[in-house]
Amino acid sequence: MEPMNEQAANNKDLVNRGLSKVPRITVYFWIVKLLTTAMGESTSDYLVYHINPYLAVGLGALGFVVALVLQFSVRKYIAWVYWFLVVMVAIFGTMVADVTHIVLGVPYYVSTPVFAIFLAAVFSTWYRVERTLSIHSIFTPRREVFYWLAVLATFAMGTAAGDMTATTFHLGYFASAMVFAVLFLVPAAGYFIFNRNEIFSFWFAYVITRPLGASFADWFGKPKGSSGLGYGDGIVATILTVFIIFFVAYLAVSRKDVQREPETRISESQFTLF
Template identity: 60%
Template sequence: MNKSLSVSMDYSGRIFTKVPEVTVYFWIAKVLTTGMGEVFSDFLAYHINSFIAVGLGGIGFVASLILQFSVRRYVPWIYWLVVVMVSIFGTMVADAAHIGLGIPYLVSTIFFVVALAAIFVTWYATDKTLSIHSITTRNREMFYWATVLATFALGTAAGDMTATTMHLGYFSSGVLFTILLVVPALGYWLFRLNGIFAFWFAYIMTRPVGASFSDWISVPHSLGGLGLGKGLVSLILTIIIVAIVGYLTVTGKDVNDELTH
């Protein structure tokens, strides 16, 4: 193949990447969106009919995905809007399995582990990679968001399982999953752990970390929390998320410099 043509094809494929660079801003925003999705989902469930809440969450999730698929490159506010809606809807799915269907958290956790594994296997069999740096086709983008949704549902079920079924409480659960989150980071930096495995393991752990601490801050003292309330915590986290996404939009800190030239 002609070298210039090869370079051109590589450049055109990379310039339309649909996900941000994995920086410290990425992980901060990810943890905040998980926490916000957890408490806001609970806030909706407590203040309106559960079926209406799930319906609204589903509509918001689908609408944000349509918007994401309609653009041709990474747009910070659109990408993080989808993550927020996945967080809210993923929480609703996990809660519906437990509260609505009476499925124990342990069972739902195992189910979501199997579902996530199935997505990974199918994705790898189709594209021979699970790297988020390869999200440059519609097919890979669909696998990516299916994976994200499954990780949110799994993280919610796992966090609730440790906090309630295992009686660790929200704060202790947050500490536990924070330790588990640090493990792949240290493995990647110090022991050359596979980067793709380290990323997805850490990505899964951020869900129960954010959700556990946001629950701890919002739930009443009688449940071992600080008692700030779901609504107030949702509002505070939303303001912080908007500020971070606005900063990323203006500065381009989470965009690969090679893709902007």
């Protein structure tokens, strides 16, 4: 028998060990994802306006780095480690978008397409290098780097897009949330009804979760004079944090979102949106 090609052997070993670094895409994934996007918006706004804004951004950056190091230090998907990083991306990504607008003075209608171009560049480079954008193929460090770059870009772009529709276009937070709720359902309909590309459908829905969750968080938290309900960012952030802890603890115990061995194979046909 001829010896197996070294690269093929390495890939086969990775697949057999099932070292996926991301969760299965189930309804729980979308629930926690929306909760983290909303919580990141409320937490960021609360910190920036209740402590020194430079200190708030510094703490957000530190938390992001710590969570990033922790995620890359583990060898497989661990629910609390993964979602801790998503939460910190949500908080820090919001701060990046807000600093771009408030401190640098860049209008949302400028920053939104700029972040979108950056996201497109990440996807383009990722696909050119790896020949796949499937999150079920995240079992090498390089692919994980591309994945988290894309996630960070979606949060920054989504934050700017949500604020743009709510404030620049004067739709208000609730109307913006309704717009993004409809847009969130578009890829699901395209996937299930019209059999559209599952990779595109996933990432489209993923991008929309950011402005969708953030718009609802702002609607609940912002003052009534700013088209919100006036409950306060701190209260909203606290309640959302409790829900996130509950769901992540459930996933950690039940392991319902742990990818099984067949899903770690490099096959786009096994990708599922929900």
